Amino acid sequence: MTTPGTSRKARKCVLANQKGGVGKTVITVQLGHAAAAAGLRVLIVDADPQGNITRSLTQYNNAEPPPVSLADVLDRRAQIRVQDAILQTRREAISLLPSGFDELQAVQDALIGKPGSEHSITRALREVEAEFDFVFIDTRPATDLITRNALMAADKLVIVVQPEDWAVGGLQMTLSAVEDLKEYLDKDLEVAGWIINAVDGRRSDHKETIELLEGMSVEEGITILGEHIPAIADLSRLSAIGWGCDEHPKPTPRIRNMVTVFAKILQQLSDQVPVPLPAPAADGSDRVPEGVSA
Template sequence: MAQSVPTLLLDLDPQGNLTQHFTNFTPDDPPNVSMADVLDRSSDATLADAIVETRRGGLFLVPSGFDELQAVQDTLVGKPGAEFSVKRALDSLPAGQFTDVLIDCRPATDLVTRNAFIAADQVLIVLQPEADALRGFDFTLVAIDDLQTYLGKELPVAGFVVNQVDYRRNDHKKQLEWIKERSAADSIPILGDPIPVSTDLSKLNAVGMGIDEMSSPSIRLRTLAAGFQTIVNALREERSAA
């Protein structure tokens, strides 16, 4: 089923998983114009030049430049206004061209991720119930606080999404309880139900296919799809209230 409104995805992860899931581009066969070119100050490429259609109707993508994106980030370090590069690129698009813009970042607080924070209206933090992931979460909150302190950018945290929960593991159950306690303490809601580890979801993700594209999804997958819609609705409500 085609998307009802045009949505733009920005792949700011040098690993480029989003790009590979939704297009045929790979590190060995990269796009002609990518996010790396848009951010490269020696290039004349605009964000509009880099937008490509995906396998999903109504869903458009600015692909990652893979290793080139990392290389361009290194050239921006220390440059005036480097943190505002993505925002400037997005501001160049006609108003209203896309109803939603989703920015995918790697789990790091590097320059490209800070660029995403500056450009964003809100942030959604995806957590896995693993000790390393939860330690990284604290770094993310510190980075968001630094934006307010040093750049005057207030970035609301719309909520947490808890992903890849294995309820057979006691450590996952323990970490999930920690996330719930942290959610209550920080007044950051958990959006939707925790998403369990699912082989079916992994297979769909690998081919860039949605649950709604399956001819007969299982009850389990239909339940997960309803949960994803709950997350999207919550993000839109948060944005409307801002």
């Protein structure tokens, strides 16, 4: 973990795909918990106006948004410091910069055409990044101004993809967006790799698409991070209520394996941050959250 007073900055990773429904939010939540389980300090930035991570990690939603959010930080008229918008979550090591839901969309519209608007999240994170070991930024499936802000603020890009034709198309669009950033905004964003999510081993089309993705990985020289993540209902349910796989009180063998998989992905993203492999919770240690299999 970063020692107070050192100059080491957080590893800032943005999770993206230009097509929705690939499980970016699930992966973001679980990477955050994997880092927390390893004793690291984490900031999750919800840069999606849908605010799914904000819903899962807090009590806020579109009808009752947080009093201060990323939207206020980016609104130049509000003059809100990012420190005042960051929330402490249930897990001590995880902090959240919440989405402003509809307000985030409105702020984006107001920023369009303003000088330096693509660097708004970068400037905000500069104030707090030394306090964290990792920053994970969740994005919407678009190339709008807020998403470009998230890409500009990050050191590394993680593309989450399902083994479906439409999601592979989104991956290719995301890689094109990275090239556009380099050409037009002089941002050389490292593509750390892609995570193949929600794999159904019974489907022949999934197997074929995985072979395609593995071939693309070799051609592009881009890593496939971790193991392929299977479609596990409990993984989605845990993420929806803000729990990590390692917190499941009665983990199945598949959930136990996910604890290791996410820790290994974290190691691949870590550079010089030491990431030990955590152990999952012991069977029967506590009650099982509602909706999660016992």
